[in-house]
Amino acid sequence: MAKFKKIDPKKIYMNPFSDLDDTWMLITARAGEKINTMTASWGGFGVLWNKNVAYIFVRPQRYTRELIDKSDYFSLNFLDHELYKEELEYLGRASGRDEDKIAKAQLSVAYSSDVPYFKQADKVLICRKLSRQQITKDSFMEKQLAEENYPEDDYSIVYVGELEEFLSKEDQN
Ligand SMILES: Cc1cc2nc3c(=O)[nH]c(=O)nc-3n(C[C@H](O)[C@H](O)[C@H](O)COP(=O)(O)O)c2cc1C
Numbered sequence: 204m205a206k207f208k209k210i211d212p213k214k215i216y217m218n219p220f221s222d223l224d225d226t227w228m229l230i231t232a233r234a235g236e237k238i239n240t241m242t243a244s245w246g247g248f249g250v251l252w253n254k255n256v257a258y259i260f261v262r263p264q265r266y267t268r269e270l271i272d273k274s275d276y277f278s279l280n281f282l283d284h285e286l287y288k289e290e291l292e293y294l295g296r297a298s299g300r301d302e303d304k305i306a307k308a309q310l311s312v313a314y315s316s317d318v319p320y321f322k323q324a325d326k327v328l329i330c331r332k333l334s335r336q337q338i339t340k341d342s343f344m345e346k347q348l349a350e351e352n353y354p355e356d357d358y359s360i361v362y363v364g365e366l367e368e369f370l371s372k373e374d375q376n
Contacts, residue, residue, distance in 0.1 A: 206372070206373045207313075207327065207370040207371065207372060207373065208370070208371060208372075208373050209368060209369065209370060210369045210370070210371045211369075212255045212366055212369050215248075215326075215369055217248070217281075217326065219246075219247045219248055222281060223243075223244045223245070223246060223247070224244055225284065226281065226282075226283075226284035227242050227243065227244050227284065227291050227295070228242070228243055228244070228246070228279045228280060228281050229241065229242060229243070229279070229280040229281075229282065229291070229294060229321065229324075230243045230259055230261065230267055230271070230277055230278075230279060230280075231267075231277060231278045231279075231280055231319055231320060231321070232267055232270035232271040232273075232274050232276070232277045232278075232319075233270060233274055233276075233317070233318070233319050234269070234270045234273035234274050235273075237270060237299075238270070238305060238312060238319045239266050239267050239270050239299035239304065239305070240267065240280070240294055240299070240304060240305060240310070240321075241261075241265055241266075241267040241294060241295060241299075242291050242292070242294045242295030243259060243260075243261070243295075245259070245260040245359070246258050246259040246260055246279075248328070248366070251363060252333070254333070254365045254366075255365065255366040256330075256333065256363050256364060256365055256366060257279055257328050257330050257363075257364050257366055258361060258362065258363045258364070259277070259279070259361070259362050259364070260338075260359035260360070260361055261359060261360050261362065262357045262358075262359050262360075263357055263358075263360060264357060265298075266298050266299040266300040267299065268360060271332070271362060272335070274332070275331060275332055276317075276318040276329065276330060276331055276332065276364070276367075277318075277330050277332065277362070277364060278315075278318050278319060278320040278327055278328065278329050278330065279327065279328040279330065280320050280321045280324040280326075280327050281324055281325055281326040281327070282321065282323050282324050282325065283325060287323065290308040290309075290310070293307070293308055294308055310322075310323055311323065315327075315329050315368055315370065320370070324370075324372075325371070325372050326369070326370065326371050326372075327368075327369070327370040327371075328364075328366055328368075328369055328370075329366070329367050329368035329369075329370070330364025330365060330366055330367065331364055331365045331367050332362060332363075332364050333363045333364060333365050334361075334362070334363045335360060335361070335362050336360065336361045337358065337360050337361075338358040338359050338360070338361060339358055340353075340356070340358070342358075
């Protein structure tokens, strides 16, 4: 398996539109011994508060949300969509509350300091939590968006993380 190397965030070649909407990411977090991951496609990357950041939208009922709340970090993992489509679908359907998803998907965990990520990823963003904000019904100018996306009023929590490390497989970029 190819090794990871650290890349300067300004040299990252990623397209948040295709990487998130078409190929998805795995949000991974750890609290003590517990590690969990979930598929996600809502979020983005950019500059905020003079820092390189990533932001993610996680619904309150996700088990991964519990672990993110207990941790100072989360990682965003981008895997080859063609190779790992089944795993990505499974990790976006099952809950880590009920089963060991990482073992079932046969993903191998590596660590950057104490932050878990997957050896199968091509690109990894290690993010340090900067802020957490609960969206509410009142957040929406366009009420229809709230109705369409949150019929059960399970409004997402927005986490902004500082991009502390960007890892890329050595045979990429
Ligand atoms: C393509 C795709 C994208 C998803 N994007 C998100 C997302 O951005 N935010 C979210 O809260 N859930 C999203 N989900 C749903 C979670 O991945 C799913 O509920 C998962 O089972 C949660 O796992 P957990 O309970 O182990 O955390 C997505 C699922 C799929 C298949």
